[in-house]
Structure formats: structure tokens, C-alpha cells
Amino acid sequence: MSDRNTTGESSTKSDGGTVIADNTLVARWEEIREREATVVGVTAICVAIFPWLFSRAPVISDVLLGYQSLATLILIWGIFAVGFDLLLGYTGLLSFGHAAFWGGAAYAAGIVANTVSADPIVMVVAGTAFAVLLAWVLGFLSLRRGGIYFSILTLAFAQMLYYMSAAPLAFLTGGENGLTGISVTPLFGVFHLxxxxxSVAGTLIGNWMYLFVGVIAVLSVAAAYRILNSPYGMVFRAIRENEQRAEFVGLNVxxxxxxAFIISGAFAGIAGSxxxxxxxxxxxxxxxxxxxxEIVIMTVLGGTASLFGPILGAGLYLYVENIVSGVQQLTIPFTDIVLINDFxxxxxxxLGLVFLxxxxxxxxxxWGAVSDLRALVRRLAGGDRR
Amino acid sequence: MSSDPDAPSDATSTPDASRSGETLLETRGLVKEFGGLVATDDVSIDVKRGERVSIIGPNGAGKSTLINLITRRLEPTRGDILFKGESIVQMEPHQVVQRGISKSFQTASIFPDLTVMENAQIAALAAEHGEFGFNFLTHRDKLTDVHELAEDTLEAVGLLDRAHNDAEDLPYGDKRRLEIGIALAAEPDLLLMDEPTAGMSPEETQATVDLIEEVKEEMGLTFVLVEHDMEIVFSISDRIVVLNRGGVIAEGTPEEIRGDPAVQEAYLGGVEL
Incomplete structure (x- = not known):
């Protein structure tokens, strides 16, 4: 029985013990849906067809106006958001300094590329390792305080890093100009990203870059799903719900x-690299x-305390930022009737309106709205399970 | 190690205590000051294994402060606390729980958004796998010991049939039972209960008293109870410690306490006996 539900939404509550015999189609689907292999498999399929749907499919992509590079960027921010939600949605800690791990890893990967090796795998490992170390130090210092003080501390530390790389460390980071001159070598020395x-893979997935990012994204989702279904997932939610009680059952909160902070820093590090x-x-x-x-807004927009919500949030945010911002005139689709100029x-x-x-x-x-809708459909289709 | 001359040595020879006379918990000259206010004044009590000790006293007598000192929620100003002969005043709260002291809170302190089963599992996890582990890639289904302990606990407190409900959906009395269940699932040697029947209906109160009796029989648990309901205190306790203004004014069996003039003095104008 591996249908423990922890992906956030409280749909099926089957924690071992009594199992309600229920052979309706809906129930069977839900059981399959909660399996790890299903979650990872469905994620892989969605990731694989996304660039085609977004940038090459007939009609859909004409309406969406998507392009390959943005699809890659959405996945990258999606990884960041999944990790961020482990901290915000599940553990209940609002970090306002995750740019430190995102940017820190980005710089670490870039510096390693310019000095040691520009192999993409080496860059990801180096960037992530740096983010983990940084998260360990900053978490150690920031988690001394709770609530708003924790958020302010993380913000302060991240801003310190920003100013450090702007001037004192400019010899390393390129200062105001950013870090340039990075030329990533082919994957495994063969495949140019x-x-x-x-053939078909090119039509569907696009380039090696997207494949590389996509594989890491699926692995990241699998890791996050496993963490949520491990003792950690339960302990994180317990800390969010009642930190004092968690301490008083004998857990080292x-x-x-x-x-939680280091794990979410690791995801930010992967994404940053x-x-x-x-x-x-x-x-x-x-x-x-x-x-x-931005990462806070993406996560909240998509839905906190859910595995896939933050990815949707990242997608929506980047879509508005990159596609909608380029729309000159808002027309009624397939016609020339102009609604708004300089849209x-x-x-x-x-974006503010969407957020509100x-x-x-x-x-x-x-994702929360989707879950509610699904619960409604289930009630109508399969009767109440409890 | 009782410093109180009112506590006769025959308090330790009640049937339950004599079964295993080992001292489980001991406080030595415990003092807690909040600014100028002395909330706990030189309290030295001891609790034997298997005993049920109630702490009573008028409002503001320092009962909750004493419990909070023992669970390490508060830092004592002076004094020492020994549990199984080991000083625990330098420890973190979770370390004290891991040593075997569990606490049931005055309010229903549960994890509202988790299921009833998960509430029990959290405590069972801490009991079976310690204060911390690096098992973040281990599937929870594999932890059969945790599942079994959680299930046994829910059965003991009579909430197994509600295992898959969200804890926040339980009626108040059940929340309190769950809260006691969480404290029990930690597999303690000593259970501190801060007003376990506060806010309960008469039926729920009776059910809780039965639960305490049952747990005592089955698990041989040692209890320290803070309770306002004197009927419960006198029916359930092997020994009673009376606090007033932070200090111990009397200590003894329920019969001794009932007739103690100092106790009646303290309660005049306070809570009626």
C-alpha cells in the first residue's frame, strides 16, 4: 500500500490501517495516481511534450506565442519553486533571501566554468554544492529567530551577498557587468546543448539544453516527492502546524x-546552476x-503546500513577464479587433491583478483551486469516500 | 529527598509506590523568579516510579511554572532537576522527552492540519527513531514500527476509527484525547499532565479519568498531574503536593492532605476544597 497522500491537497487519506473497500473507477485511479512511479512518469511525459505544445504545436502555440528557450526557463524556475515550497508551504518558513542560493549557485557554476571546467554536469554539481554550504551557514544564523525576524535575516544576508559581488568581489564576479565569458562545453563532451x-525528439523536446534541464527537473520532482513521503515530509508539516508540540514529542525541531532550509537551498542551487x-x-x-x-510570488500564485502548484506559478509568472509583456495590441483571438493598445x-x-x-x-x-475542483468532481462521480 | 517535614516517609509506602521504590524524578531547591516575582520558591519534590502524584494549589501557586520547569520550557533561576538520577537542567526540551518525560498540554495542542493518524505517527517517529535522522529519502511506509506504535496508541485512546480524519475536525473532547495520545505515543516513563480535564464535559472528564486509570494499569506509567477538579485529584492520586505562593506547603496521601490545616488555610478565599 503506497498511496500515502502528502502532495499537499487532502484528497485521499489512507495512512495504512483501515482501508475502505472501494472499487469505483475514481478510487482506483486515485490509488494509482498516488504511486511514486505514476507521479514521476506523468511528470516526465508533461515535461517531454511541454516545449512542443508551447512553441511548435499547431494552433495552441500560435495562441500561446511560446518559444523553446522560455520553456527551458520555466522548468529552471519550476525547480527553484518546488524547493522553495518545501520551506514555505510545508515547513511554514518564509525565506526572503533565496536569491542568495539561486544567485550564489549561478555565480559558483559560472566561476567554475571559467576556471576549472565548463562541463554542464560539473557546473551543476559545483553550483549546488556551493548553495548547500551557503544554506547551511545562512540557515544556521537565520533560524535563530522565528517569524518575521527570520524573513528579515534571510533578506539581510542575501542583500549582503549582492553588495559583496557588486564591488568587493568584482574581480571574481564581474561586478555590475555580471559574469561573462562562460562557454559551456558539450554534454559528455559530445552533445552541444x-x-x-x-528526428521526432527534436520536434517534441527541441534541443539538448531542454533535455538536460528536463531530466534534472524530473529528478528534482521525484526527489521532492520522496522527501514529502519520507518522515521529513510529515515532520515539516508538523513543525508548520505546531512547532512547540513537535519539540515536545521529542523531535529536534x-x-x-x-x-528544510538546506534542502530548499539545494533545489535553488540546482536551478541557479x-x-x-x-x-x-x-x-x-x-x-x-x-x-x-519573485520566487515567493510564483510559489504563492501556484499554490503553497503542493508539489506541482509552484511549477505552475513559475510558468504563469514567466509567461506574463516574457510573452504578455511583448504583446503590442490585445486583439480578440483570430480577428483583428483591437481591445487595448500597448498592452x-x-x-x-x-501580474498584480492576477495575483490579487x-x-x-x-x-x-x-493548484489549490484545481484540487478543490477535483474533490467536487469526485464527490459527484464516485460518492463520498469517507 | 523530600525537604518538606510534612511529607512523612510512609507516603512512599503506598501499595503502588512500594512496588518499585526507585526515585524517578527529583527537584532540588528549584527556584524560578520572574523579575521580582518568585513563581517557584525552593521546591524539592520527588516522584517514585509507578506513582501518581498530583500538584494542587490555588491560582497563581506556581503549578504550571513547576511543570514548565521540569519540561525545560522555562529556565530555572536556581536549583536542579534529576530524572533517573541524571541532571536535566542543561537539556533542550526534546532531549528531556527523549529521556522519557512526556507532557500533555493544558490546551489541545495537536497538529490540526494533519490526520489523526499522522498526529500519532509524529510522536511515534520521535519515540522509535530518536530526535533526528537523515532519513529524508526513506519512504514512510517502510517504517512499520512507527505505524504499529501509532495504531496502538490511537486504539488506546479510542480514536482508531477516526484515524483518517483531519485532527482539526475532531470535537474538543477528542482533540484532548488525541493530545494525550500524542503524549503517550512518545513512550514516556513519566507523563506530566497539565489539567487534562480542563474544558471537558462531565462524560469526557470521566472518560479521561478512565483512560488515565487504564494507561496506568497497562503501561505502569508514572504520572504527575496538575488538576483543579478536587474530586479527580483525591480519587486518582497516590500522593498530593500542595503549592502556595510558589512553595510546597504540604505533601502526603489524599487522606493526610484532606485534614491538613495549612492546606485549608491556603484554600480559604482560593479555590474551594
Whole structure:
């Protein structure tokens, strides 16, 4: 029986013990859905067809106006958001300094590429290792305080790193100009990341870059799913719900919180390294507090305390930022009737409106709304399971 | 190691205590000051294994402070606390729990958004696998010891049939039972209960008293109880410690306490006996 539900939404509650015999189709699907292999498999399929749907499929991509590189970027931020939600949604800790791990890893990967090896795997390992070490130190210092003070401490440390790389460490980081001159070598020494995959894979997935990022994204989702279904997932939620009680059942809350911080820092590190590989450049802005703010907004928008919500949030945010901002005139699809001129320049406003509407209508984010809808469908289709 | 002359040595010879006369918990000259206020004033008590000790006293007598000192929620100003002969005043709260002191809170302190089963599993995890582990890639299904302990605990407190409900959906009395269950799942030697029947209906109160009796019989647990309901105190306790203004004014069997003039003095104008 491996259908323990912890991916956030409280749909099936089957923690061993009594199992309600239920052979309806809905119930059987739910049991399959909760299996790890299913979750990872479905994720892999979605990741594989996403670039085609987004940038090459007939009609859909014409409406969406997507492009390959943005699909890659969405996955990269998606990894970041999954890790961030482990901390925010599950453990209940709001870090406002995750730019430190994202940007720190991006710089570490870039510096390693320029000095040691520009192999993409070496870059990811180096960037992630740096982020883990940094998260261990900053977590150790920031978790001394709770609530808003924790958030402010993380913000302060991240901003310190920003100013450090702007001037005192400019010889390493390139200062205001960012880190340039990174030329990533082919994967395994053979596959150029920018070149397209052969035949059908090329049509579907696109280039080696997306395949590389996609495989790491699926592995990251698998790791996050495993963590949520490990003792840690339960302890994290217990700390979020009642930290004092968790301490008084005999758990070392401080160390679990530090682990939550380090794990989420590791995900940010993976994403940050990929960002460097993807762009062959590290902008100074990658350490700036706005990046920390963006990841908070993405996660909340998509739905905290869910595995896939934050990825949706990252996708929506980047879509508005990159596609909608470029739209000159808002027309009714397939016609020439203009609704608004210079629509794209208002993208920040639009994002703000989307954020407000989501928070008002579905406080648990997009994924929360989807879960509620699914629960409704299940009630209508399969009767109440409990 | 009782410093109180009112506590006769025959308090330790009640049937339950004599079964195993070993001292489990001991406080030595415990003092807690909040600014100028002395909340705990030179308290030296001892609790034998298998005993049920109640701590009573008027409001503000320092009962909860004493419990909070023992569970390491508060830092004592002076004095020492020994558990199984080992000083615990330097320890973190979770380390004290790992040594075998568990606490049931005055309010239903549970994990509302987790299922009833998960509530029990959290405590069972701490009991079976210690304060911390690097098992973040181990599937929880594999921890059969945790599942069994959690299930046994829920059965003991009568909540197994509600195992898959969210804890916040339970009625208040059941939440309190779950809270006691969480304390029990930690597999303690000593259970501190801070007003276990506060806010309960008469039926729920009776059920809780039965539960305490049952657990005592089955697990041989040692209890320290803070309780306002004198009926419960006198029916359930092997020994009673009376606090007033932070200090111990009397200590003895329920019969001795009932007739103690100092106790009646303390309660005049306070809670009626």
C-alpha cells in the first residue's frame, strides 16, 4: 500500500490501517495516481511534450506565442519553486533571501566554468554544492529567530551577498557587468546543448539544453516527492502546524528546520546552476532581493503546500513577464479587433491583478483551486469516500 | 529527598509506590523568579516510579511554572532537576522527552492540519527513531514500527476509527484525547499532565479519568498531574503536593492532605476544597 497522500491537497487519506473497500473507477485511479512511479512518469511525459505544445504545436502555440528557450526557463524556475515550497508551504518558513542560493549557485557554476571546467554536469554539481554550504551557514544564523525576524535575516544576508559581488568581489564576479565569458562545453563532451535533438525528439523536446534541464527537473520532482513521503515530509508539516508540540514529542525541531532550509537551498542551487548554463551569463541581479520576491510570488500564485502548484506559478509568472509583456495590441483571438493598445507595457499591473484575483478567489493558489475542483468532481462521480 | 517535614516517609509506602521504590524524578531547591516575582520558591519534590502524584494549589501557586520547569520550557533561576538520577537542567526540551518525560498540554495542542493518524505517527517517529535522522529519502511506509506504535496508541485512546480524519475536525473532547495520545505515543516513563480535564464535559472528564486509570494499569506509567477538579485529584492520586505562593506547603496521601490545616488555610478565599 503506497498511496500515502502528502502532495499537499487532502484528497485521499489512507495512512495504512483501515482501508475502505472501494472499487469505483475514481478510487482506483486515485490509488494509482498516488504511486511514486505514476507521479514521476506523468511528470516526465508533461515535461517531454511541454516545449512542443508551447512553441511548435499547431494552433495552441500560435495562441500561446511560446518559444523553446522560455520553456527551458520555466522548468529552471519550476525547480527553484518546488524547493522553495518545501520551506514555505510545508515547513511554514518564509525565506526572503533565496536569491542568495539561486544567485550564489549561478555565480559558483559560472566561476567554475571559467576556471576549472565548463562541463554542464560539473557546473551543476559545483553550483549546488556551493548553495548547500551557503544554506547551511545562512540557515544556521537565520533560524535563530522565528517569524518575521527570520524573513528579515534571510533578506539581510542575501542583500549582503549582492553588495559583496557588486564591488568587493568584482574581480571574481564581474561586478555590475555580471559574469561573462562562460562557454559551456558539450554534454559528455559530445552533445552541444544548443543543437537540436534528432528526428521526432527534436520536434517534441527541441534541443539538448531542454533535455538536460528536463531530466534534472524530473529528478528534482521525484526527489521532492520522496522527501514529502519520507518522515521529513510529515515532520515539516508538523513543525508548520505546531512547532512547540513537535519539540515536545521529542523531535529536534531546530535541526529539522535547518534541514528544510538546506534542502530548499539545494533545489535553488540546482536551478541557479542551470540558469547559468542556459544563459551563459550571470547577471548581478540574480542575487538581488527582487529574485527572492519573485520566487515567493510564483510559489504563492501556484499554490503553497503542493508539489506541482509552484511549477505552475513559475510558468504563469514567466509567461506574463516574457510573452504578455511583448504583446503590442490585445486583439480578440483570430480577428483583428483591437481591445487595448500597448498592452504589453502593463504586464506588471496585469501580474498584480492576477495575483490579487488568485489570492481572493483561491487562497491556496492555482493548484489549490484545481484540487478543490477535483474533490467536487469526485464527490459527484464516485460518492463520498469517507 | 523530600525537604518538606510534612511529607512523612510512609507516603512512599503506598501499595503502588512500594512496588518499585526507585526515585524517578527529583527537584532540588528549584527556584524560578520572574523579575521580582518568585513563581517557584525552593521546591524539592520527588516522584517514585509507578506513582501518581498530583500538584494542587490555588491560582497563581506556581503549578504550571513547576511543570514548565521540569519540561525545560522555562529556565530555572536556581536549583536542579534529576530524572533517573541524571541532571536535566542543561537539556533542550526534546532531549528531556527523549529521556522519557512526556507532557500533555493544558490546551489541545495537536497538529490540526494533519490526520489523526499522522498526529500519532509524529510522536511515534520521535519515540522509535530518536530526535533526528537523515532519513529524508526513506519512504514512510517502510517504517512499520512507527505505524504499529501509532495504531496502538490511537486504539488506546479510542480514536482508531477516526484515524483518517483531519485532527482539526475532531470535537474538543477528542482533540484532548488525541493530545494525550500524542503524549503517550512518545513512550514516556513519566507523563506530566497539565489539567487534562480542563474544558471537558462531565462524560469526557470521566472518560479521561478512565483512560488515565487504564494507561496506568497497562503501561505502569508514572504520572504527575496538575488538576483543579478536587474530586479527580483525591480519587486518582497516590500522593498530593500542595503549592502556595510558589512553595510546597504540604505533601502526603489524599487522606493526610484532606485534614491538613495549612492546606485549608491556603484554600480559604482560593479555590474551594
Amino acid at each position: 544548443e543543437s537540436d535533438l534528432p 531546530w535541526r529539522y528546520k535547518l534541514m 542551470l540558469f547559468t548554463i542556459h544563459g551563459s551569463y550571470v547577471p548581478l541581479q540574480s542575487l538581488y532581493w527582487t529574485e527572492s520576491g 504589453g507595457t502593463y504586464w506588471h499591473l496585469l 484575483v488568485v489570492i481572493w478567489v483561491a487562497p491556496r493558489g492555482i
